[in-house]
Amino acid sequence: MSKQINVALIGNPNTGKTSVFNALTGLNQKVGNYPGITVEKKEGICKLPRGVKAHIIDLPGTYSLNASSLDENVVIELLLNKNDKDFPDVAVVVSDVENLKRNLLLFTQIKDLEIPAILVINMADRMRYKGISLDIPHLEEQLNTKIALVSTRKKNGIVELKELISNYKDLSTTPCMNASEIDREYFDNLRKAFPNQLLYKLWLVITQDVNFGKTDRNEIDAVANFKTKTKADLKRLQQKETIKRYQFINNTLKKGQTIDLNTAKDLRIKLDRILTHKVWGYVIFFVILLTIFQAIYDWSSVPMDFIDSSFVSLSEWTKNGLPEGAFTSLLAEGIIPGLGGIVIFIPQIAFLFLFISVLEESGYMSRVVFLMDRGMRRFGLSGKSIVPLISGTACAIPAIMATRNIENWKERLITILVTPFTTCSARLPVYLIIISLVIPEGRFLGLGYQAMTLMLLYLIGFGAALVSAMILNKILKIKSKTFFVVEMPNYKLPLFKNVVLTVIEKTKAFVFGAGKIILAISIILWFLASYGPGDDFNKAEEIISTEYANQNLTEDEVNEHVASYKLEHSFLGITGRAIEPAIRPLGYDWKIGIALVSSFAAREVFVGTLATIYSVGSDDEETIKNRMAGEVNPILGGPLFTFASGISLLLFYAFAMQCMSTLAIVQRETNSWKWPILQLVIMSGFAYLIALIAFQLLK
Amino acid sequence: MQLTVAHLKRGQRGIITDVSSIYIPLKLLEMGCLPGNYVELVQVAHFSDPMYLNINGTHLAIRKETALHIFIEIL
Numbered sequence: 001m002s003k004q005i006n007v008a009l010i011g012n013p014n015t016g017k018t019s020v021f022n023a024l025t026g027l028n029q030k031v032g033n034y035p036g037i038t039v040e041k042k043e044g045i046c047k048l049p050r051g052v053k054a055h056i057i058d059l060p061g062t063y064s065l066n067a068s069s070l071d072e073n074v075v076i077e078l079l080l081n082k083n084d085k086d087f088p089d090v091a092v093v094v095s096d097v098e099n100l101k102r103n104l105l106l107f108t109q110i111k112d113l114e115i116p117a118i119l120v121i122n123m124a125d126r127m128r129y130k131g132i133s134l135d136i137p138h139l140e141e142q143l144n145t146k147i148a149l150v151s152t153r154k155k156n157g158i159v160e161l162k163e164l165i166s167n168y169k170d171l172s173t174t175p176c177m178n179a180s181e182i183d184r185e186y187f188d189n190l191r192k193a194f195p196n197q198l199l200y201k202l203w204l205v206i207t208q209d210v211n212f213g214k215t216d217r218n219e220i221d222a223v224a225n226f227k228t229k230t231k232a233d234l235k236r237l238q239q240k241e242t243i244k245r246y247q248f249i250n251n252t253l254k255k256g257q258t259i260d261l262n263t264a265k266d267l268r269i270k271l272d273r274i275l276t277h278k279v280w281g282y283v284i285f286f287v288i289l290l291t292i293f294q295a296i297y298d299w300s301s302v303p304m305d306f307i308d309s310s311f312v313s314l315s316e317w318t319k320n321g322l323p324e325g326a327f328t329s330l331l332a333e334g335i336i337p338g339l340g341g342i343v344i345f346i347p348q349i350a351f352l353f354l355f356i357s358v359l360e361e362s363g364y365m366s367r368v369v370f371l372m373d374r375g376m377r378r379f380g381l382s383g384k385s386i387v388p389l390i391s392g393t394a395c396a397i398p399a400i401m402a403t404r405n406i407e408n409w410k411e412r413l414i415t416i417l418v419t420p421f422t423t424c425s426a427r428l429p430v431y432l433i434i435i436s437l438v439i440p441e442g443r444f445l446g447l448g449y450q451a452m453t454l455m456l457l458y459l460i461g462f463g464a465a466l467v468s469a470m471i472l473n474k475i476l477k478i479k480s481k482t483f484f485v486v487e488m489p490n491y492k493l494p495l496f497k498n499v500v501l502t503v504i505e506k507t508k509a510f511v512f513g514a515g516k517i518i519l520a521i522s523i524i525l526w527f528l529a530s531y532g533p534g535d536d537f538n539k540a541e542e543i544i545s546t547e548y549a550n551q552n553l554t555e556d557e558v559n560e561h562v563a564s565y566k567l568e569h570s571f572l573g574i575t576g577r578a579i580e581p582a583i584r585p586l587g588y589d590w591k592i593g594i595a596l597v598s599s600f601a602a603r604e605v606f607v608g609t610l611a612t613i614y615s616v617g618s619d620d621e622e623t624i625k626n627r628m629a630g631e632v633n634p635i636l637g638g639p640l641f642t643f644a645s646g647i648s649l650l651l652f653y654a655f656a657m658q659c660m661s662t663l664a665i666v667q668r669e670t671n672s673w674k675w676p677i678l679q680l681v682i683m684s685g686f687a688y689l690i691a692l693i694a695f696q697l698l699k
Numbered sequence: 700m701q702l703t704v705a706h707l708k709r710g711q712r713g714i715i716t717d718v719s720s721i722y723i724p725l726k727l728l729e730m731g732c733l734p735g736n737y738v739e740l741v742q743v744a745h746f747s748d749p750m751y752l753n754i755n756g757t758h759l760a761i762r763k764e765t766a767l768h769i770f771i772e773i774l
């Protein structure tokens with residue numbers, strides 16, 4: 001068996017750890033120009049020279065080993081627990097050449113833990129641009145380490161890095177400075193009390209509350225004699241320690257790094273003068289959002305129509321080409337229309353992901369955080385909540401995970417609770433199809449009514465998030481220290497490859513994730529709709545022919561009546577009509593009711609469900625949209641999808657909590673069932689109420 | 700009166716003289732907000748809150764309530 005070593009990628013946020021990880025492992029983990037993209041441990045395998053296999057662990061960024069938010073804890077817990085199966089044999093500390101001084105702070109701390117460490121100086125392609133030159137041998141000597149100068153963008157230095165990792169046995173584990181000088185007496189006592197423990201590790205355990213494995217903690221707590229320091233004293237010592245570390249770093253860099261300010265160019269200042277401006281900043285942000293919605297509509301209508309009609313032909317072809325039977329109709333009436341209901345939205349979803357990814361990669365996200373912080377605080381949120389709220393337009397699940405870098409627990413909890421209100425991509429299909437049915441196509445000032453309605457729905461989502469945040473802020477009695485620091489990264493031209501990969505990866509995940517559910521649901525629906533109990537279903541032909549005996553109907557008309565009579569008396573129809581009284585006041589019929597109920601597994605199945613229901617038993621092949629437009633209201637007559645029932649449906653989907661996966665992730669992140677259950681009940685109840693009011697007012 | 704970062708005008712620079720460690724989170728110190736380092740106000744939002752700073756080469760934004768506890772000498 002070839003042996004495998006553990007390699008942990010550690011470093012400040014946004015230094016390119018995940019980029020290095022991807023370069024080493026050939027995987028495609030998400031990269032982005034915003035501190036806090038990675039919030040979980042990610043793993044991969046890398047083959048090194050001489051048959052060594054490395055197990056690479058990508059970690060969230062951390063500014064130091066003193067954790068102040070959840071994602072940072074992951075790193076410290078790993079580094080302090082020797083028994084962890086992922087405990088690194090070698091730590092690869094990734095730093096950004098433009099912020100070397102600050103990045104080295106963490107490096108000196110890791111050296112103090114006496115873990116073999118390699119220093120990666122990443123973004124080497126930026127050195128010339130910024131007028132930076134380095135004396136690598138000098139730095140290696142001062143820092144007691146080996147350095148790899150890397151540019152993941154230009155693919156430089158990766159081979160050298162692999163070589164260094166495979167020779168990890170040669171790395172020195174001697175610290176590069178002596179931090180205990182800040183209080184000799186205290187640290188001497190500590191050493192005497194625990195002669196077998198690493199001094200710096202003790203110090204970390206004493207100064208913070210992270211969970212380092214029970215044994216360590218208890219052992220230290222048992223010996224009271226060093227608990228001579230108050231909390232304030234400890235904090236002052238930490239401050240002294242930090243100053244000490246910076247002194248060492250400054251000395252090291254004095255000779256190791258030269259920066260020629262004359263050649264340094266800075267795009268940041270010029271751009272930030274406008275993009276973070278008190279007035280223009282907001283105007284630009286709004287224009288960007290507007291452009292996105294317009295583009296989602298204008299750019300995707302052609303491919304959408306194409307996909308829609310292709311699925312119709314496919315369905316038809318299946319029906320005509322395969323031998324008649326239950327399987328063929330399951331395929332043609334259940335599965336194909338159901339899947340079509342999701343595939344049709346690929347263009348729009350992909351465009352949405354494209355825009356989000358470009359915003360993240362360019363460094364603009366942090367500027368939005370800066371612009372929005374004050375406004376968001378009024379609602380009990382943090383400026384950092386804007387990132388989950390924006391990325392929530394793709395999907396609430398990663399968005400809720402992205403709250404992990406919010407330092408304040410109350411702000412974080414509120415963000416988690418309100419994020420599901422933002423319009424996620426699963427709502428998009430429902431919105432698009434209903435908007436196209438009930439909103440006219442005209443334009444006003446160059447903006448389509450339909451695009452504007454869509455934008456309005458997104459704003460309603462944000463509005464609901466903000467208002468409920470404000471209410472939660474009033475109700476929740478949680479005391480936690482507020483403090484807010486966000487790094488403003490340099491602007492970067494989005495890397496084409498990163499953007500494309502993100503878009504493909506996410507779209508794929510959306511389609512396959514939804515596809516699996518839809519496949520299952522459309523099969524179930526088809527069975528329920530194609531079979532029924534008793535005479536009503538099984539003798540439908542006779543019933544209809546006697547009922548309409550004296551009206552001269554064509555054969556087609558008879559078939560149609562039979563089909564709809566059958567559907568109504570199938571298992572599905574019976575269930576649907578049982579719930580109909582509850583939804584009739586909202587303007588829906590039982591078919592929409594079924595779609596609504598199946599949407600509680602995942603919203604995006606709405607269109608697919610309707611498509612399946614509508615196509616069971618019907619002969620003529622139509623696009624989904626035409627079928628919906630042709631539906632007749634069973635009581636009032638006239639089209640089922642009117643302005644009133646359409647708006648009512650849109651609002652229901654805007655507010656209702658219809659996503660099992662989100663509930664599961666909220667449970668995980670808050671570690672309690674209370675919050676997800678409250679979300680489900682309150683959001684859905686509110687949705688029902690609003691949809692009811694809307695329909696009753698508009699009808 | 701003791702000047703703090705909150706007193707800086709846009710584009711102005713100062714040298715940090717002291718930080719009150721009770722109010723300033725360690726994380727900020729570790730990002731370079733330490734006595735002796737320079738600080739420049741790059742941009743302010745409405746009511747100077749939050750403040751976009753360049754501290755010792757690190758660009759970051761903090762809220763005004765935090766800025767009030769970083770003492771400086773204006774250059």
Ligand SMILES: Nc1nc2c(ncn2[C@@H]2O[C@H](COP(=O)(O)OP(=O)(O)OP(=O)(O)O)[C@@H](O)[C@H]2O)c(=O)[nH]1
Binds near residue numbers: 037123150
């Ligand atoms: N110019 C340049 N940019 C790079 C290089 N490596 C990474 N980047 C960019 O730096 C940004 C951050 O990269 P990530 O790999 O996400 O950084 P990270 O350290 O994993 O970030 P977090 O997970 O948020 O802590 C992205 O915009 C990358 O495209 C490089 O060698 N040169």
Ligand SMILES: [Mg+2]
Binds near residue numbers: 017030
């Ligand atoms: Mg990362």
